Amino acid sequence: MSLLYAHGKTAANIADSLLDALRSGALQPGDALPAVRTLAQQLAVNPNTVAAAYARLRYAGRVVTDGRRGTRVVGTPARMAQAYAVPTGLRDLASGNVDASLLPQLQGGAAAWAALASSASYDAPADLPALQSEARQWLTAQGLPCGEIGVFSGTLDAVERALRVHAHPGDRVAVEDPCWPPLVALLHSLRLKPVPLPVDGEGLCVPDAGVLQGCAALVLTPRAHNPTGAAISPARWKALRHQLQALPRLLVVLDDHWGPLSATPLAMAASLPPLWLHVVSVSKFLGPDLRVALATGTPALLQALRAQQALGPRWVSRILQGLAAGLWRQMREGSALAQAGGSYAARRQALVQALAAQQVVLAPGEGLHLWLPVADEAAVVQSMASRGWAVQAGTPLRLASAPAVRVSLGECRPTDMPRLAADLVQALRTPGRAVF
Incomplete structure (x- = not known):
């Protein structure tokens, strides 16, 4: 790192000079800062002074220190992915909305x-x-x-x-x-x-x-x-x-x-x-x-x-x-809480049973969502859309786990489950294909 980026004799002055470099773009996200002793020697100050300057920047969330990797400028904060817009005409099993009819x-x-x-x-x-x-x-x-x-x-x-x-x-x-x-x-x-x-x-x-x-x-x-x-x-x-x-x-x-x-x-x-x-x-x-x-x-x-x-x-x-x-x-x-919980449970059970009848077995659970492992998320999402259903690709919800799709049940009824299960099974069996 050039001495033009860092100067000063106090921790506050050194930290301010590095902040100026960040604001000007001279330092970019991911850039490594010099080791404490190296920068101290360059600036002719005590290493504790540089350590205190780096501590100020860490407290401000501008740098991170990670063991042997040293101190680096933090990356740009991740932004939330844009909300998925369900195409007109599809049943929404993607958004995760609750059933409005069950709300008080x-x-x-x-x-x-x-x-x-x-x-x-x-x-x-x-x-x-x-x-x-x-x-x-x-x-x-x-x-x-x-x-x-x-x-x-x-x-x-x-x-x-x-x-x-x-x-x-x-x-x-x-x-x-x-x-x-x-x-x-x-x-x-x-x-x-x-x-x-x-x-x-x-x-x-x-x-x-x-x-x-x-x-x-x-x-x-x-x-x-x-x-x-x-x-x-x-x-x-x-x-x-x-x-x-x-x-x-x-x-x-x-x-x-x-x-x-x-x-x-x-x-x-x-x-x-x-x-x-x-x-x-x-x-x-x-x-x-x-x-x-x-x-x-x-x-x-x-x-x-x-x-x-x-x-x-x-x-x-x-x-x-x-x-x-x-x-x-x-x-x-009014016992509406128990009724709402029971309604969601009945939907989930109906879909799990309908899938099991076609040899797709899922672990027990409760709530709004089912998670179905797939080989190709995009292929399954597209296949379900062709059958009138919008389901959520698993990519936004995964960090290191395997591909899957999420099916949300807020806008389904138990009577929908045989058809939904049949369409899911067909989608799961649809091979993905490369498009060039």
Whole structure:
């Protein structure tokens, strides 16, 4: 690196000169910075001064230090892939939308909660007691401790705050593979490195010894994994927790997105790891536009998340909290939650059985999605489109796992399953061909 890029005698001046080089384009993403001692000799300063300058840049998320690879300029943050536009005339099994007919309808009770919340002042409690009560009742039924509950603007908001509190740019975060694409995009934006861990019919596979030891956090789905539908079995959790107990500083984030619609007990409820965060969103059972998620976890972590939130948005709209509380109570008291969960389960079971009748066997699971291994994703997607169905190619959801397609059941009924299964089998048997 040319001396023109770095100058100064203090850590602040050296860091500022490198930032100027980044802004001007003289330093590009991926470029290596000199070793600390090399640059110290060039600038005639103490190596500790250069080390402090590099530390400033790491804290700002502009460089990462990675063992023998040294210190490098971070790459450009990954952007979310463009949303897939379902072609006109196709049945949408790709977007992952819930069935709108299973969502609650706004009635007087929910409207009254919203009106009550809207009268709150700046100095009112940030979290609406009615929503706290609903959440506490459900969390207790799941076997989870809920001494403190935070309200956030969706799952990603809670997860992002937890990672900002606990991890630093350059840290590794273990994730399921396949996984939810927005999570991977979030990790890249925070300059965190995803470490893919495979998933099978019993949920997240236990990694080799040492893999988690090098990670700052682990994000996993305890049940209804997107996209496979798998739940972590008690035996799998026992083996995984054995590793986690030896890693008290590893943050374990439980993304329980299917939560109140699930019929599967939480395998980890009675044996939580030392540092944990459980997040449940209302998106799947009340509707995605509410943008409300509830989190509970290790007390010190929850307090840090709430303190960070207080410095920014301060609270989630109490009108939204009131609507969520009223609609949740309405769903619970009218047994609509159980009916919605049962409806999705019936669709999944009908499709799994129809596929099994044609010798396509899938692992058990629950939730909106099925994950079908394929030889050629594009060929299967095109074949299904020719039969009137839009399914999701697996590429955006995969890090290192094998090709597959995701089929979402929000816009299907059990009566659709024989035809859907027959079309899927034909698509799976359709060979891909090269086009020159």
